[in-house]
Amino acid sequence: MTTYIIRRLLMVPVLLFGVTVLIFGMLQFLTPIQRSALYIRSEPKTDKAVEGVIRQYGLDKPLYVQYWNWLVGVVDNNGERKGGILFGDFGYSRVASQPVADLIRTRFPNTLDLTLWAVAPVILVGIWLGVQAAVHQNGIIDQAARVFSIVGTSFPTFVFGLLVLMIFYANLQWFPPGRLSDWANRVVLSDEFTRYTSLLTFDALLNGRFDIFLDALRHMFLPILTLSYINWATFLRVTRSSMLETLRMEYVTTARAKGLPERDVIFKHARPNAMIPVITLAGFQVVGLLGGVVITETVFTYPGIGQAAATAAAQLDVVTVLGFALFNGFILIVANLAVDVLYAFVDPRVRLS
Amino acid sequence: MPDIILDVQGLETVFKTPEGLVHAVNGVSFELKEGETLGVVGESGCGKSVTMLSVLGLIPTPPGRIVAGKARFNGRDLLKMSGEEIRHVRGAQISMVFQDPMTSLNPVLTIGRQLQEPLMMHIGMTRKQAQERAAELLEMVGIPNAKDRLSDYPHQYSGGMRQRVMIAMALSCSPQILIADEPTTALDVTIQAQIVDLVKRLRDELGMAIIWITHDLGVVAGLAQRVIVMYGGYIIEEAAVGELYTDPQHPYTIGLLGSLPRVDERKQSKLYSIEGLPPVLYQKPQSCPFAPRCKWVMERCWNENPPLETISPDHRVACWVDTKTGRSRS
Ligand SMILES: Nc1ncnc2c1ncn2[C@@H]1O[C@H](COP(=O)(O)OP(=O)(O)OP(=O)(O)O)[C@@H](O)[C@H]1O
Numbered sequence A: 001m002t003t004y005i006i007r008r009l010l011m012v013p014v015l016l017f018g019v020t021v022l023i024f025g026m027l028q029f030l031t032p033i034q035r036s037a038l039y040i041r042s043e044p045k046t047d048k049a050v051e052g053v054i055r056q057y058g059l060d061k062p063l064y065v066q067y068w069n070w071l072v073g074v075v076d077n078n079g080e081r082k083g084g085i086l087f088g089d090f091g092y093s094r095v096a097s098q099p100v101a102d103l104i105r106t107r108f109p110n111t112l113d114l115t116l117w118a119v120a121p122v123i124l125v126g127i128w129l130g131v132q133a134a135v136h137q138n139g140i141i142d143q144a145a146r147v148f149s150i151v152g153t154s155f156p157t158f159v160f161g162l163l164v165l166m167i168f169y170a171n172l173q174w175f176p177p178g179r180l181s182d183w184a185n186r187v188v189l190s191d192e193f194t195r196y197t198s199l200l201t202f203d204a205l206l207n208g209r210f211d212i213f214l215d216a217l218r219h220m221f222l223p224i225l226t227l228s229y230i231n232w233a234t235f236l237r238v239t240r241s242s243m244l245e246t247l248r249m250e251y252v253t254t255a256r257a258k259g260l261p262e263r264d265v266i267f268k269h270a271r272p273n274a275m276i277p278v279i280t281l282a283g284f285q286v287v288g289l290l291g292g293v294v295i296t297e298t299v300f301t302y303p304g305i306g307q308a309a310a311t312a313a314a315q316l317d318v319v320t321v322l323g324f325a326l327f328n329g330f331i332l333i334v335a336n337l338a339v340d341v342l343y344a345f346v347d348p349r350v351r352l353s
Numbered sequence B: 001m002p003d004i005i006l007d008v009q010g011l012e013t014v015f016k017t018p019e020g021l022v023h024a025v026n027g028v029s030f031e032l033k034e035g036e037t038l039g040v041v042g043e044s045g046c047g048k049s050v051t052m053l054s055v056l057g058l059i060p061t062p063p064g065r066i067v068a069g070k071a072r073f074n075g076r077d078l079l080k081m082s083g084e085e086i087r088h089v090r091g092a093q094i095s096m097v098f099q100d101p102m103t104s105l106n107p108v109l110t111i112g113r114q115l116q117e118p119l120m121m122h123i124g125m126t127r128k129q130a131q132e133r134a135a136e137l138l139e140m141v142g143i144p145n146a147k148d149r150l151s152d153y154p155h156q157y158s159g160g161m162r163q164r165v166m167i168a169m170a171l172s173c174s175p176q177i178l179i180a181d182e183p184t185t186a187l188d189v190t191i192q193a194q195i196v197d198l199v200k201r202l203r204d205e206l207g208m209a210i211i212w213i214t215h216d217l218g219v220v221a222g223l224a225q226r227v228i229v230m231y232g233g234y235i236i237e238e239a240a241v242g243e244l245y246t247d248p249q250h251p252y253t254i255g256l257l258g259s260l261p262r263v264d265e266r267k268q269s270k271l272y273s274i275e276g277l278p279p280v281l282y283q284k285p286q287s288c289p290f291a292p293r294c295k296w297v298m299e300r301c302w303n304e305n306p307p308l309e310t311i312s313p314d315h316r317v318a319c320w321v322d323t324k325t326g327r328s329r330s
């Protein structure tokens, strides 16, 4: 187990290097002076100033020097370090008028909050439904799941999002867009509300403010639905087919031949094996959800990282967009690591190899 | 005379497939006496496994369905039992070992855990008692360092050892009947012999009856007292083991025996010298199912399927032809 995890961990620097090289490569499409946003706030106006900035931050130096500067930053005349992604400085977002890292810090918790609420029910209920559909093949759950799968996977996110926005927000007025109601927002911004985790729903619970928790969920409901309905469909389908395949395995017959009750055959013998491909899918889905937030957050004006990325992209703020891309790369690597560890946890053949 | 413990009569099992209804078992009847070892032989697809799985209620339904028959065990019909009742027979009184030890153990559960399950389930042992017993069982089937190897997973065992585990598991609750479905087919030749020896030893110690399914008439000769030969879902010949080898009656049996590899020939080059393949029956045949491959085939074979008839106290055969004379049996 330990050697397995160490081997996976050793892969992390390699992957990180790959991601940074990729992003750095894309930064080269910018002019040297556009790249100055990696180090300083405002673009210099006069030709002389431009030249000075280019020289000071080595923006005309060979690529490997620039790459190094980008990693560790450049010390300016006042002895201050500017830039340096290794120190968490992703440059300055001229569109948002704040450092990219600050933008991520304020926006990402909202996105994470949303994603967690979108992912957890999918995984828990999706597995349950998938197993039921497989065990009672052609039963009611199975039939409903099949119809839902087809409808779900053939509906684009933005259409679905706009549709529920029209029905539940405009017509029925059940669920509002945005993040919080005004009264709740005032409480959250006041001193009596402590931000333990930055995740609003969790903080609300930790502060004992159930009303704020519900208000936040009410605002998140439609984005959650839009973000996750496709995942429901795929999760169900994959769990179902994996479970069906496992139920045909000889060791399942062995379990039955031992006289175990069907409940144990399904939940103790078949399901753990059927989960192995489902874990991979869960990993992909979490990562995919983070990509999906761009559309969903934009449709529902939800102040997450996806919405910020969309705004930055619309105004050609490439430094900001690539900063987000870099951050997304990190998340991806972490998610992959989590999947690998989970694998080892369920499959002894991986753990003990 | 020992009692009959399993009495199967007129068993018929079908499978619904996209190509049509497959008649896998077509009225199979046989008896098993206490402590007896019964060999069941026949080519692939002739219904050996389906017969035994039907008896234990392990046919996947759908697509499978038992359409007729009885299987009396200790005075009760296994085929009429509820799911809950037959569950207490499986693994406790009748247990089964399968062909491929690489796939018949659960890869994500420890060997110990898998051995403990039937003990806790049928005998009501606590986990601790079951663990101790599991170690004893592993020792019984000849696995060294049994105690330390309980926490291993199947992939840490070799094929032969896994089959030993399967046998230990099957015998853990001292069943009256052990059904072994080609337990050596997937193993190396030397390992095969070891497994056969192990089962012989355990039979002498524990005294259970055994149904040993195989392709290999050679193995059965040294193990069984009585042999059933199956073809196309029918029993086509049944005899005491000595009689079957010295005086086979059915052309199919003769073919099987004729293709037995000699002891002095190391290679098992061609197992069956009978031309053609066994049929998949989408209809119950109106002719002898073996007729298309039979050297002795006569007019009558194409028009009537021969019933299984007793030709001597220990010998039953289903064939119109007397293979000694090549003429009709009468
Ligand atoms: N699940 C199933 N669905 C459809 N047909 C089946 C199924 N299981 C078995 N059969 C059919 O039943 C017939 C008998 O199969 P069975 O497994 O009993 O053969 P066998 O004698 O055990 O062969 P082998 O030596 O290969 O194990 C075959 O024709 C097979 O196609």
Ligand SMILES: [Mg+2]
Binding pocket: B048, B049, B050, B181, B182
């Ligand atoms: Mg078989």
